[in-house]
Amino acid sequence: MTAPLLRVSELSRNYADRREALFAPRRVTHALEPTSLDIHEGRSLGVIGESGSGKSTLVRLMLALDSPTTGTVEFRGRAVSRGRRAAWFRRQTGIVFQDPYASLDPRMTVGRIVSEPLWGLRIPGDHRQRVLEVLDQVGLDAEMAGRYPHEFSGGQRQRIALARAIVHKPCMLVGDEPVSALDVTVRAQILELLAGLTTELGLTLVLVSHDIGVVRDLCEDVAVMTDGRIVEQGATAHVLAAPQHPYTRRLLDAVPVLDIPDAPTHE
Numbered sequence: 001m002t003a004p005l006l007r008v009s010e011l012s013r014n015y016a017d018r019r020e021a022l023f024a025p026r027r028v029t030h031a032l033e034p035t036s037l038d039i040h041e042g043r044s045l046g047v048i049g050e051s052g053s054g055k056s057t058l059v060r061l062m063l064a065l066d067s068p069t070t071g072t073v074e075f076r077g078r079a080v081s082r083g084r085r086a087a088w089f090r091r092q093t094g095i096v097f098q099d100p101y102a103s104l105d106p107r108m109t110v111g112r113i114v115s116e117p118l119w120g121l122r123i124p125g126d127h128r129q130r131v132l133e134v135l136d137q138v139g140l141d142a143e144m145a146g147r148y149p150h151e152f153s154g155g156q157r158q159r160i161a162l163a164r165a166i167v168h169k170p171c172m173l174v175g176d177e178p179v180s181a182l183d184v185t186v187r188a189q190i191l192e193l194l195a196g197l198t199t200e201l202g203l204t205l206v207l208v209s210h211d212i213g214v215v216r217d218l219c220e221d222v223a224v225m226t227d228g229r230i231v232e233q234g235a236t237a238h239v240l241a242a243p244q245h246p247y248t249r250r251l252l253d254a255v256p257v258l259d260i261p262d263a264p265t266h267e
Contacts, residue, residue: 003077004038005172005204011035011061011071031057033229034070041171044198044205046215046236048251049225055208058225059176062206063093091121094165098177100157104149110135110160111145117168134163137200138193155186159193166197172204173197179214191218212255216240224248 013032019025032054039045047055060066062073064086073080080089094117097103104113111131118127132142138159149157158178165173175194179187195218198205209215215222216236223233224247232245243249 002040005041005076006039006062007074008035008037008039008058008062009072009074011058011073012069013057013061013066014069030228032061032068033227035228035230037223037230037233039172039204039206041204042202043221044207044219046219046222047206047208047225048210048212048215048222050210050251053225054228055210055225056176057228059095059174059206059208063095063174064089087121090117091123091168092170093172093174094168094170095174095176096158096161096165096178099181100154100161101149103161104157106149109146109148110140110152113149113160114145114163114167117164121168123168130167131163134167137166137197138163153186154182155190158182158186158190162190162193162197166201166203169201170203172206174206174208176208177210178207180209180211194218212240212251224251 011032012030012034015029015031017027017029020027035054035058037058047058049055057066061068061071064073064080064082067082075089075092080086108116111128114131114134115127117123118125118130131145135142135145140156140159140163144152149160152160162178178194179190182190191214194205197203198218205219207215207219219236221234222236222239223230224239224245225231226247232239232243232248239248240252243252
């Protein structure tokens with residue numbers, strides 16, 4: 001197998017809590033236990049687990065948005081670190097967050113929001129033209145570039161967030177619960193758009209979700225997390241069809257199934 005696009009090695013994150021008394025020792029919260037994970041180029045990985053399982057912590061560390069307590073992240077064999085030295089890595093990655101309204105600056109127009117990665121990362125070229133191109137890719141009209149986030153629906157705002165995530169042409173896209181704040185109909189539309197863009201642009205996709213159905217439909221590989229650690233990983237079809245870890249089986253058993261009675265027959 002070829003070398004991974006991104007490799008996480010023994011990555012962990014601990015947080016020191018406040019002291020309960022002046023001379024009492026600090027309690028430590030282990031948000032992420034030492035974790036290793038390979039993400040291969042062109043593949044799609046779903047990270048599933050309940051709230052508090054460590055999914056978002058793993059993603060933040062993976063994208064150098066937070067500093068690990070231990071461990072390393074490598075992208076194409078090159079070490080990734082935070083701060084200005086990570087600018088090269090930012091050009092390769094894009095992220096879509098859970099709440100589309102909270103992730104967009106209400107004081108900025110859509111055009112400026114979407115173009116932010118272009119001037120922030122000093123990407124050359126015609127920024128205005130690129131913004132119009134990417135708005136069209138996510139199903140938004142060019143005239144929307146002059147409007148503000150509050151003028152849009154939740155689904156449209158998430159399309160704006162997605163446009164911002166891909167405007168600088170990254171090779172890896174990360175979605176941290178990107179549809180959980182949307183209603184069912186809009187979720188289906190955004191997921192269809194996400195699947196289409198991933199294929200069209202040849203993106204490597206990392207999707208964080210507590211929704212097993214979403215991961216089953218979009219992701220070739222899956223990693224199951226609980227209590228800050230990955231307990232099972234592999235091909236999605238195999239893991240979900242024949243889970244080996246008790247926690248994975250509990251997750252699957254918890255998926256609601258509607259028992260719809262047969263319609264009555266009339267003689």
